[in-house]
Amino acid sequence: MLRSLSGADAAEADRLLADHVPGCSVCRETLAGLQSLSADLAFAGGSVAPPETLLPRLHRELEPVDRRRNPVQLFAVAAGVVAVVGLAGLAVSQGMRASHSRARIADITEALNAASEPGASITPVGPAREIAAPGSEVIYVYGAGVPVPPPGRQYRIWLVAPGRSATFLGELVVEDGVAFARLSIDPSLVAQILITLEPSDSAPRTPGEVAWRPAA
């Protein structure tokens, strides 16, 4: 959106969106206004009847909705979410580069397997998702379209539980616009995760600047 209305070069738009917008309330509000405008301008241009074959074509491709989706299908859903997250103008790669694809697909398949377990929880944490299978000591944090941290900074994942000091779980690594982390936790603990953005050379003692927390 930022590119289309501002006409900015793609790389500059991505830099602004990743580095500046998250921390600037004025720009966030402006971007939200632009997105609304983008939709309204679509109305101004007028409607054109799409070919009659389009809806039947879509019907043939609409998979039945099933909560117990297999990992491959859920990956296709996640890929769809990548494209949709791109709506917000975040830097998104529409597909993953071949050099990273095998290892990354294996990671994500593992996460999506967990997501398809009965009773699994998927909690939005900003642009990422926390995935936890019931009773498992492993949780996954996966997100498509997560902005790359600025140079010299990194995303850190913390476990926060009532009455306890926050525990540093690990770094959330972003590659090709896809963020992934596999973390070990005590499944009996009632806790939530925070994602912070901190200097890479700082010791992880207490959570710093919070980037995202779970949606309420």
Added chain:
Amino acid sequence: MRDGDREDLELHRRLTGGDREAFDALYRRYAPPAYGLAYRLTAQPVLAQDVVHDAFLALWRAPEAYDPARGPFRTFFLSLVHHRAVDTVRREERLRKRQERVANLEPSHDEDVAEDVVDDEFVAARRVEVRAALTTLPPEQRRVLEMAYFEGKTQVHIAEELGIPIGTVKTRTLAAMRKLRRALTEEDL
């Protein structure tokens, strides 16, 4: 909240549960403006079809990507279509050589195919409001907005084509968007 937006929320809720009738209802409402937008940007019926197809398929597969707290469904969906269409245009270099008339915000009489499309009341009403708001823009502001939005041109290209500094392009674009936003916000009140 407008009735149409309220209806969209309900349709989206049903869509999240896999309701195909809700999907069809959203398609009937938004496919014509989406296709119109995609066609104006790409000037290629096949590409426009693909843009709209992909947008609706993404909606079916990941309806949770729309967050009602962030604004109306129409904003989410048509922004998605616009984003995809711009990406398509920039990818297809040959699409740069499209006729000027495709980008015209005032369709010529014989091309106003909107006359042949029975948009639902909500969409038709919104179109009237937006077109009225556009008439409040000075011609130079409207032109840069046309070129950026309906032609997917970068600011550098717009500056070159119009023979004006890039700073002027940015100023005019921002002024146009602010004016439009103000005019449409007043309509919503």
